[in-house]
Amino acid sequence: MDKIRITFLTTNFLFYFVHWMVLAYLPIVFKFYGLTDAQIGFIIGLYSISSMTLMLPMGFFSDYFSPKKIVIAGAFLLALYFLSLLFVRNFLGLIPVALLGGIGSAALATVLYALYLKIIEKGKRGKQVAFFQLGSYLGYGLGPLTGGLLLSAVQPPSLFKMALIISSVLMLITFLLQDSTPITFSFREYRKDLREPATMFLIVGIFVMATHFGVEQTSFSLLMKEDIKLTPGQIGLIFSGIGLWMACLVPLAGYLRDRRQKIFTFLWVGLLISGVFQFVTGLVSSPGALLFVRILHTTGDTLAILEVGVLTALFFPEHRLGGNSGLLFGVRTLAIFAGSFIAGLLNMKLGYGFSFMANGVFVFIFALSILIFCKIRPIATDFLQTSASLQISNPSGGRQ
Template sequence: MHKPPTAKIRPNLVAEKPSFGKINLIVFMMGALGNIILVFVPLFLAEMGLTGLEIGILIGTGLITRLFASIPIGVISDRFSTKAAFYAAIAFIIIFLVGLNFTTNFFFLLVLFILLGLGKETINSFLDIFTLKAQGEKAGKTFGKFQLSRYLGSGTGALLSGIAIAFLAFALTFNIVAVLVLLLLVPIYLLKDVPKEKINLFQYGKDFLKVKNVLFAGMLFLFTFHWGAEHTTYGLFLKNYLDLDTAWSGLYISITLIFLALAAFLGGRLIDKGIEHKKLFIVGVLFSGIGHIMMVNENVFVSLFWRILHEAGDGLFFITQFVWISLLFEKERIGGNYGIMFTIMTLGAFTGAIAFGPLGEATNYTAPFIVSGAILIAEALILGIYIFGKGLKKKPA
């Protein structure tokens, strides 16, 4: 059995016990917000009369804003205090949510999505980086609880917002969510920063250009390509292909996300017990791809079953990529390096959003899931042949 990867993780940079209770509360709320935006904002935009291409451009704009912001935010987290950035991010998200009620102008919508991208990226990246820096010996357990909080929040957000939109309409629901986002100021105010380091910026480039890190970045890009399909077509697939209203869509999504959260949590425990994170990563990508293809089924219950498999695969991906990043980079530079990796992931999602927006509209929102699922399966098979084949070569004849 492999020695647990967490045994190699470097000592904690935080002098006092980290505030993981507050962190996980904020993560829960941001997870809920993220799924409201993922599923119901495209429905709102379609209701405005926007085309699939226009929706893809708006979603892609939010993603590409995150792309350009990821590395600076990561470097800031290594070198400066994060409180002011948190407060600005909260303001940006509230402006986005409230602003949707006051404009149908495409240019102003672009501005709102830029603010959304900046706000979400700032908060989510700082939370991720704080957790990567502050975890101790049992990284799998820490990361597992973190991802459990995030995706239970996602499921809760999908369920409650779906019901709210069914009874209150989009505009009032978005305003209520804006008030809830404002309440995040309390736990954010109570957070303590991790220690800062003086770092040579060129060192980030040296870290990234190591062959193993470039290959890892390529794997992340291929995986996150399917995020573009989800960002542009998931809610529309549930409405147009499965004929679900917003309340039933919320229930469908929330059920599946419970399994994502549990898979991430259990995956962390397995890693702490010695299961190699690379092998769990492959299993996660494979499950994700198979589920993405097979969920395209007109029977809601069959579709739900395969979506559960997809989300379980995503859960394994999220926990293993966290552990993998924590092992690849020195903690004092993990903020900037995580920013680089997240930039790669966001680029994958952006590319997918631009590709799958028009494709979804032309195929009743089914083809994006099939195409992106096939890419995931191919990635898992190639990576599996490489890693498992490498392991077999090491065994004595």
């Protein structure tokens, strides 16, 4: 099992490493190519929306066919995406390229995660999910650092050449993943999974949480470059500090989550912290203050993302995790597209900082409203807890 987990960790790390090595600087590169803020927001959002449209069917296919083969195909498309970025530099040409990248990312992000949840041991979900997410955070931290150092020394095409090499290595490693056994397909069973009140609550929480990812993907690099005047190398150091902090924090968060069985707490508290410091991000003007604020912000992110992963593993039967995970990732990606597109429009009119402040207020008010509601109406919390407990223990709706 250790070798299997390490293979998944490595695959997840390489995917997020190359994903963020490029994505963190795409707005800057596109700005260099002459695209407007609205066009940049559209292209980044399109990358997300193309992922969203295929996450659900890919999730279903991963339950019915071989998830390992879908992951391999996703890695191939991701490499083809980076190859295309070497040659395409105009807005219209970048539209199909963004679609291609979104499809490859959808296969890796959705199916790789679902496959991992299918084969892990049933105990200590928090630690198991935290181990997988460790690869994501290390990739998030080290990928932009590498990209920033490259862009400080070479022209943008060299960044895409490096991404092509890494994604090719990633594709080779996917052949080492363990596969899972396909099932007999049934829409009726999936509908039953999603009608549970606790599941609907989880879906709403994921949507709100993911809007701020869209804002960050469109605006964070530009905020650092245009408003705080950081170089690409300094931007990479900021991303590295944030990612390494999350990588250090997530094992502790996983341990604490296994000790605390009350559902959703990490999600709402995490969103509350995240929203506060998302707002403050729009006000900072120095590199040190920015790093400090983003570390506090991502503390909330780490708690919320971990809780989503644990609840996904708990709420859905393992043989239908592909389709259900695809739906959750689709909701997340729809929210990312909305956040990216709206941030692109706000950036043109009100500046990069304002989009962070507006989104921070939105996330904070939502999380605070939920916590106040649950405090005033504890019966609602008890109802959700009971609903989730029945989901987890029910042989037809929980894990089998």
